[in-house]
Amino acid sequence: MPEANFVKEGNQEILISVCMIARDEEEYISKSIGSVIKYVDEVILFDTGSKDRTAEIARQMGARVFHGNWEEDFSIARNESIRHAKGEWILVLDADEEIDAESGTQLRKLVRNRGVDAFEVTVKSELPESDAVKYDEVVLTRLFRNRPNYRYELSVHEQIRPSIERSGGVIEKSSVVITHHGYSRTNVQGERSRIERNISLLQKALVKDPNNPYFLYQLGSTYKYAGENKKALDALLRAESEDRGRLSLSIREKLYVKLGQINLDGKNYIDAVRLAEKALEINPLNDIAMLVAAVSLLFMNKGAEAYRYLQRIQKLTVRSLRDDSILEKLISVCRSLDFSG
Template sequence: MPTIGLSMIVKNGGSDLRYCLSSVRSIVDQIVIADTGSTDDSIAIAKEFGATVIPCVWNDHYAEARNVALAPVTTDWVLVLDADEELSPEAAAALPDLVASTPENIGGYQLTIRNYANAVFASVTGSLGHRNTDSFERAKNALTHSEHILCRLFRRDPSIYFTGRVHEAVEMQIHRAGLRTVVSNLLILHYGTLAEHCNYDKKQHRYYKLLRTAVEETPNLPHLWVQLAITERNTYNNLDAALECTRRAVALDPGALDAWSLLGEYLGEKKEHQQAIEAFHHLPDVGDWGITKAWRIGDHLHDLKRFKEARAMYIQAVDRARKSRQPLPQEFLTTIESRIGYTEVRIGMRTVGFRKLIHARDSTPMVLSNHERLMKAYVSVQDDRSAAEVAEATLKYWTSEQLYGRAIALLRRINEDARADRLAEAGLQQFPDSNYLRNMAFV
């Protein structure tokens, strides 16, 4: 039977490490951990499991650290995990037989990384957040999960090692060795996004520094430009830089779907709707990409007031979502239903449109956009009274100065000044320093 070794890099992973090592304890013959400076109990926990722990100086280079953890491994196969990950029980049961039956021309296996999250619309690039129905103890309270695949199981061979300062990988070396990688049905459970992350800003700044260095060293790798685009936009709010990064990525690889998706998203933020539509048209019509393509194009057609075309795209999104191999969150589905309803109202299909809008709002009342879309629909047909009632009812679930102000303004438009004054008073109790609401109270 082929032997299996676990190779890891760890720094202060103590809160998760015991779970990780326990998930593979019965199937691995060797554990090697490169520790990059832990100050918690990570090293002690690793030694409880018989791990070889190697001090590793951190030089802002993930592949370098991975290879430090890889060098002492003597087993036939290498499994790579992070401290906040576990191998699923099913994967642990199947892995030994998998490697035992592997043809000689296969050098590694792609494993699915399932990322759990508490956000309804959480996703990683290219994968929507699907409704979580897993019963794993640590995952059962997560709202959603999204997935991506990485080569985390490969033959131990001197010619197979990690490359890349960040987003390090072994696939290139496997292929250079004349071997190939294949997708397996093994599942890694990733819990890191469920944790409260301390020093988030500092971590992101360090990550940004690594990415900048990596793209300077290897500017021909599109996936690095994609990650740099995400960091520019999400961490530094630099939309123009993010756009430039995504354009570099699609120029390097016209088949980079994640880059096209981000390009469409960022163009949309710039109100370049037609260009955004053209970017999203590069996505396929199947899977999560197909769902994303349909509803994103629908949104841009909507913003161009091409409501019939937008409705058709939203209906496609719903049809594709129903065919998804994993269920999507109800909150996501109702936002699409609400979009369909709004476009129907705008093209004159008022009865069915309002029915969808009201159903979407009532099915998931904590989704603010569904309230807002219903309100806008009533305004579009000049039914200010119904719009005011929706606005006032929304405050049962969401409160902000802007929401109070919108409800007050609508009430004044239908001459309900007494209700508007009471609402302004309630708003000022919640936001006593709001000059905006104070002015609304004395119109």
């Protein structure tokens, strides 16, 4: 592959820098850089110890590559990548993420807005095919001005938003979408389990800050993803207890959905419905919460109420369910039991 160099030099404007961190991501790195390269002015890759061709591939595609050790802290790595950026704006992208053309073309328009310091984007994480849901969505601040006081915090599930807010920065929403492929993979960094790594980092973070509802939520979510529902329930209940308004609405919505799912699995149908309804108070369009409520109500012999939830799902133009077969089967059950009248 011939070496490319798209970094602008001299008096040419470097408006947007993409900042990435990676280790042993040769399978994905070219797709990630390739998806964004035409919309930005430089790509920075901070490599934390790859043993494969990750750094070589990135360099051949025109990225400026820097090397350092993995310190068991994502914020340290993120901030090191940002330190090398020359652009006026930073776009943070993971090595297993891609940005589509529609979103890419928006970037330069967004950063011309003088009254804004950062933008939220939607990160859609693909889930394994065994999951009933196609993807998990989360809104994150990933596009922001390159300022020395804007830096990442937290060793895992790191965030830039708190430092921007403390500095009085203005954050606005955008329609930019980033697709994340990582959750459909079991391993990270070549060999190590993603679940094992994240649990270890979250447990270390909770030693320092044992009542942090965000860490507790992420720990519970990771245990749930691993199929350890008892540990997940304990951590998520603690997150709910310690929340007291500290979690964002989007995280609180996900917390209630996950608690509802676990209670449904544990046949605690009354609690499952209650928690699903709390999620729907935050987001009335959450189809997973509707599904949890509908299935729980069916088990409670409240088919008419279940059918109304299923009808609400059916009317949604955008659903996160992997396919409609589950929905169709449940509606068929309601109709066969004459709950649809």
